[in-house]
Amino acid sequence: MALRKTASPAVKLDSLSDVNDLGKPWRFTDEDTGLTVTRSCVWSPPGCHPVGCGLKLYTDENGRLVKVEGDENHPVTQGRLCVRCIALKDYEYNNSRILHPMKRDRDKRGQADAWEEITWDEALDLIEERYTEITGKYGKESFVNFGGTGREGGVSCMTYTAMVWQTPNACYTQSGYACYFPRLAAGTMSAGLVYPEMDYAGCLPGRYDDPEYHVPEAVVLWGKVPTVSNPDGAFGHAVIDLMKRGSKLIMVDSRVNWLTTRAAYHLQLRPGTDTAIGMAMLDVIIREGLYDHDFVEKWCYGFEQLAERVATMPPEKAAEICGVPAEDIIGAARLYANAEAATIQWGLATDQKTNGMQQAQCIIALMAITGNIDRPGGQITTGGAVALDADTEEDDEYMPYMALDDDELRGKMIGLKEYPAYCGMSQNSHADLTLRCMETDEPYPLRIGAFAGNNLLACTSAEPKRWEAAINRSLEFVIGFDCFMTPSIQAVCDIVLPLATVVERDSTVAAAYGSAPLYFGTQNKCVDEGDCRGDLELLYILGKRLNPKRFEEFDSYYDLLQFLRFGKSRMFEELREQVCIQSKNEYYKYEKGLMRPDGAPGFNTPTGRVELYNLGFQQFGDDPLPYYEEPDFSPISTPELLEDYPFVLTTGARTYAFFHSEHRQIPRLRELNPNPLVEINPETAKKLGVVDGQWCRVFNQFGEAYLKAKLTVSVKPDVIHAQHGWWFPEEDGNAPHNYGVCRSNINNLIPNFHVGKLGFGAPFKCMLCNVEGTDENFDTDMQLIQDKFGELR
Amino acid sequence: MEAMGLLIDYELCTGCQSCEVSCKEEHDYPVGKWGIRVLDDGPWEIEPGHYNWNKIPVPSDLCDLCIDRTSRGREPICVHHCLANVMTYGSVCELAKKMDGTKRQVIFTPVYKPYEKLRD
Known part of the structure; x- marks a missing residue:
């Protein structure tokens, strides 16, 4: 995704006073306090998804961070900030942070006082020794890297596995990869789109008043409360900005939340029944002829079959299943379909059900048949031409990951045979089958592992005690890196490396993982702290040790950063002076041949259309059309x-x-x-x-x-x-x-x-x-x- | 002197608590002390399907309207960070002009440590 040349002047918020820091450079001296101010677009840690909010970091003459304030120069956050970065100083200087590498004998796992402080050299020696010994005995595939969500380390997990550990087994440890990826997979398989995001004018210099933009008449928030969550890298309060400009809300949520009390429609469904609502809304829109006939005719595949399928789920039937009045389903469908532009933010709830891929299919179909894909104020997309592979000569500023280049080794990925769609697209071993592998040594033993931004015992994994037992049964050596001791590291790790926070290292951030045209920022270092290293810096250091040939081309961490994160023609120093640059975007890319690698009009799917009848699903053994299935445990099924x-x-x-x-x-x-x-x-x-x-x-x-x-x-x-x-x-x-x-x-x-x-x-x-x-x-x-x-x- | 205050469009206050934590950081207030708190009134049902749920930031007796900042022409830190952008600082007369009865709003004029004047 290409960027504009420079940062555009930010649109000033009305509430911001006339004395402010608009127009200030990336680093300046604050006139009132004499403190040095470093502007930065931050990501993690502290944990968040990549929104890349704008911060002003105030440091004193000793290089100590003394104050944090939202940066009014940021095109989207405009000075606004959430509590987690407002309290960044309390995280940075918290007295329980890990500041030095530490090791512990395997038989002392779980003993909090058995850690022994060591130097970086000792830590790297130990890792190299155990890595060489264990992978020498059991093969490279015996390494498993547990990835977490959102944080830079979690997202870099596949790059770690490919470039450093050289194992096929990166593993996001949540059953069914029940977070974000199912939506990506459905988007890719249906329309060749990575993640159609709500268009909140994030890449337009004039923002909501930009002549290219159209404020959506309807905003659907489906299993998502973007104000509270860290909504997959979108700025959640953009929804409030849109409400101020007249957008009406449709909420699909099992709970009454603050936003539902401001919504035109709240479909308060029984948890897990979303697919029935989706099918019923499609049925209403199709039966009443409210769809975009031109778009359907030119750009959709399988409309008749979809119409036939969703006719089996009329609103009255969905109403009974979901516990929502049929007239509300009908009203919501009409409001959405009759809008000139309407947009859907689809949430994590999509992924957290067995029937979630079918829900995702319905949502993509809703976006498509109403013609809202790539329409101003509809769903903004990068188009399908964005490669997920970093190995490109293009000037593309986004967040790709590296894939393992050894095909034979790649073929050993746990779950690739059973779940080729999951493993092939995510470049992750299957979570549930990885658990089973650690319990049984089938298909082969896993014996060494690492954590990348993951605290699975507290957070990510289902049946956490089972995961703990499996890891302690199978893995002889486990590496952790984090800012704080976590229960997961305490229970199963043998070495822990101190992770730098967002103010302690240089890096970059592409908003929403670069999956929608928004903006690209630099995370600018302003503090030196202990022996800590950033996620990618650690990747560089470990790579130089464990895979020196692959890292030969990188003379410094910044070479690696450039290789992984931004184009070849600009240097980090140049980008950081801009702090945050918006993306270039064109709407209606499918008409202009901008969505397919071959430059032909249409979508990046085998048929060139949005596949309402999904050939990909069919190829991998699922029904090509959406269907409703009760949760495995529910008042109806059990x-x-x-x-x-x-x-x-x-x-x-x-x-x-x-x-x-x-x-x-x-x-x-x-x-x-x-x-x-x-x-x-x-x-x-x-x-x-x-x-x-x-x-x-x-x-x-x-x-x-x-x-x-x-x-x-x-x-x-x-x-x-x-x-x-x-x-x-x-x-x-x-x-x-x-x-x-x-x-x-x-x-x-x-x-x-x-x-x-x-x-x-x-x-x-x-x-x-x-x-x-x-x-x-x-x-x-x-x-x-x-x-x-x-x-x- | 012109009375200064905070206008809050609580119609769209999401309760993000950025005002609360900003204030604590700005004034170094520890656990248990607050310069502003978000009052959370709801949800309770008015009639089937319709709920009252208003979140209203209420300055405490430790709110000094960020005198250090406002004396330099900056807005109070709660206003600067408000994610929903529903807080405005200004003279009460100017703020009142922004109220037209079409949406839920309130103006606060806090007094810092009012008890200090009780024995004057």
Whole structure:
């Protein structure tokens, strides 16, 4: 994706006073305080998805970060900032950060006081020695790299595996890769589009008032609350900007949230039934002839078959399945289809169900048949011509990953035979089958591993205790790198490397992973801290050691950065002076031959059209048309379980305070949400004898978790919602307690191996459970958190 | 002296708490002390399918309207960081002109440590 030459002057917010820093260079001296200000587009850590928000980082004469403020020069964030970067100083100088490499004997895993501080040279020697020994004995494929979400390290996981570890087994450790990738896969297989994003004028210099832009009349937020979440790299509050400009909201969400109270339609469906809503909306739009006839005729494949299929799910039938009035489904479909421009943000909930790929298929079909793909104010896309491979001579500033170039080794990827679509597209071993491999040594033993931005015991993985046991059973040596000790590193790692934060290293960020034309920024270093190294710098250092031939062409970390992240004609120094450059974009690329590598008009699919009848799905053994399937555990599919587990469990609604399992040790953030919460409808709580604030045991046939009751009509009486990602850094880190990571982990209730036909999707948002009140009191003592973590280094 | 205040369009306050944490960082307020808090009124059902849910940032008795910043011509830090961009700082007379009764709004004129004057 090409960038504009330079940064455009930002559009000033009305609330910003006349005295401000608009127009200031990337580094300047603040006139009032004499402090040095470094402007930066930050990503992680602290954890976030790549929104690349604009920050002004104030450092004193000793190079200490003393203040953080939103950068009003940023084209999209315009000075606005969320709590996690506002409290960046408290993260940076938190007294529990890991600042030096440490090692521990394998037989002392789980012992928090057994770590021994070592030098970088010792750490690299040890890693090289064990890597050479173990992969020499079991093969390169015996290495598994556990990737996490969002953070730079997690996203670089495939590049690590290909370039440094030289193993086919990068593994995002969530069952069914139930996060983001199923949507990418559906987008790619349906339309050759990586991720059609809501168009919020992020790449236009005039933003919402740019003559090229059209404010959408309708915005659909489907399984997503973008204001609270870190919505896949989009600036969530853009939705508020659009509402101010007249956009009407359609919300598809199982909970009443703040946005639903401002929505024209709120389809409050039973968790996990989204595909039925999608099919019914398509049925309404097709039956009433509200679709874009011209677009369908020219650019869609399989419309008749789709029409026939969705006719089997009229709104009345969906209404019954989903528990939503049929007239609301009809009204929402009409509002969406009748808009001149309408846009959909599709959320994580899409991925967190076994039937999720079919939901994704419906959503792509909605975008397509209404002609909203690549229309101003509709879905913005990069087009299909963006390669995911970094090895290109093009001046493309985005975030690709490297693929393993050894085909024989690549063929050993765990799950490639069983789930070729999943493994082939994501370049990841299949999560569930990787778990089984560590339990059984089938098809071959995994014996060495590393974590890349992943805290799987607290956050990512279903049945976390099972993952812990499997890792400790199979892996002889495990490498961790992070800013803080996590329960996962504490339980299973033998060496830990200190990770630099976003202010301690130079790097780049492409908003939304570069999957939509938005902007590209530089993360500019302003602080030196301990022995810490950035995610990509670590990749460079480890690569030089373990795969020196591959890294011969790089004389410095900056050479590698340039190779991986931006074009050949510009240098980092040049880009960083611009801080943030918007992308160039053309709408209606499919008409102009800009979506296919061969330059022909149309979409980058075998038929050149958006495949409503999906040949890719068919090729890989799934139905080419969307179909509704009940969750594996639900009131309809397993009525026999209702006596024991009468409630539908949905999990993981986001909070402003935390990025997944991060930030629990930042007092000013923890204070916003001190305890793990379970939301229960007051009517239900009354029947259960549970009062507001009481600690409850939430349980099902797979496990249990203790959470604090929040009584709210956000959830319907038959639905329970539980927060995710909880652990307690203030508690004892020694096994078996391990920071209390098991106590409140809602993933104890989520099984592995309930994935869709293509291997994608898992039931994190739609299980069954029961709840009982307890006499326990696990309330967090905020004074203790303040005393333990409040004093900065 | 002209009364200064904060106009808050709470119709679109999302409750992101950027004002709360910004204020704590700016004034170095620890756990338990706040210069502004987001009042969370909801959700409660008015009639089937329609809920009251308003999030309203309310300055505390520790709000000094960021005198250090405003004396230099900058806006209070809560205004600067407000993700929904629904806070405006200014003279109460000017702010009142922005209120026309068509949307949910409120103006606050906080007083810093008002108890200090109780024995004057």
